[in-house]
Amino acid sequence: MHDILVLYYSHHGSVKQLAQQIARGIESVPGCCARLRTVPKVSTVCEATAPSIPDSGAPYVAASDLAECIGIAMGSPTRFGNMAAPMKYFWDGTASEWSKGTLVGKPACVFTSTGSMHGGNETTLLSMMLPLLHHGMILLGVPFTEAALSITQTGGTPYGASHVAGITGDLPISDHEKQLCMALGKRLAETALKLNL
Template sequence: MKPVLILYYSRHGSTKRLANAIAQGVTSVDVPVMVRTVNASDGQASDDAPVVTSKELTECSALALGSPTRFGNMAAPLKSFLDSTSDLWLKGALIDKPACVFTSSTSMHGGQESTLLSMMLPLLHHGMVMCGVPYSEPELHNTTTGGSPYGVTHVAHASFDNQHQLSEDEKNLCLAQGKRLAQFAKKLAQ
């Protein structure tokens, strides 16, 4: 089984925490995972995770794509990376691969859902199959922190010191999303 690619950009650590929790969900169903980041466009160090290659994106069995919310949209470094994938689009290299999206913001009303929806657009253009979070996950009904049927989210509460951890609801939704994505990848690999 080819690995699931968890690809994200994180400036203050919140999106990275989501990525790592989704990765735990993927590995819980015995599917290999690779966690990668993109180069930062503003000179800031993007993260300590390896930077993704085009080959890794092409060869993955599924993709989880994450970004912090920037004015209701994905961060520029992730958008820049996606803009560089036209060659994969021309080849149809990502058609029929399952994908999901995730985001974090400093407030509950910081544009999480619009960010998730905008992140889906290039993936749909690539022909990927979107995998959301179904309402059978009880946390979607009960969360007072992050969570959405469009993808998992985290509310960081303006915590730029990397100390605001995922809530139990957010972590459980990440595990469920990773597990669901990996299960789709397994079924499509058969």
């Protein structure tokens, strides 16, 4: 089995739900297994520390996850058109992996959730691509051959999967959003297997 890292940060739960759908798409490909990981919150208090193991949900990501997985799906909520600080903080600490070329040639995709239709989904997806490009990864999006991309009234972009959670963050993931997440996860897994031959 080949592991594919599904790395996400989720504040209200929507990005976690997207990550689970991406994982379903990954695991629909024989020979692939999704490895769900998250990042700890960033505190404004300098002395604050997070437990080394989260109270619930996916474990925190480690450098070994980057090395051991043959592809990465990265997800974050939108923060003013950019990825959330905890995800940015994690990538800011990967200079050692960058200098070793740990991720060079591996495929990657991105996904996000925001409170409104025009809340910065696409710019957030683009912002998440930047560290991946610097690491030498091969970026994948959602092609328009995925029918849901052309008919969705909720989330979904060619840059990656997305969700519109509503101002209060309680809108459920739509069927089209689920389809696009699964399609993106499947595409990532199939590409990773081809590149890993």
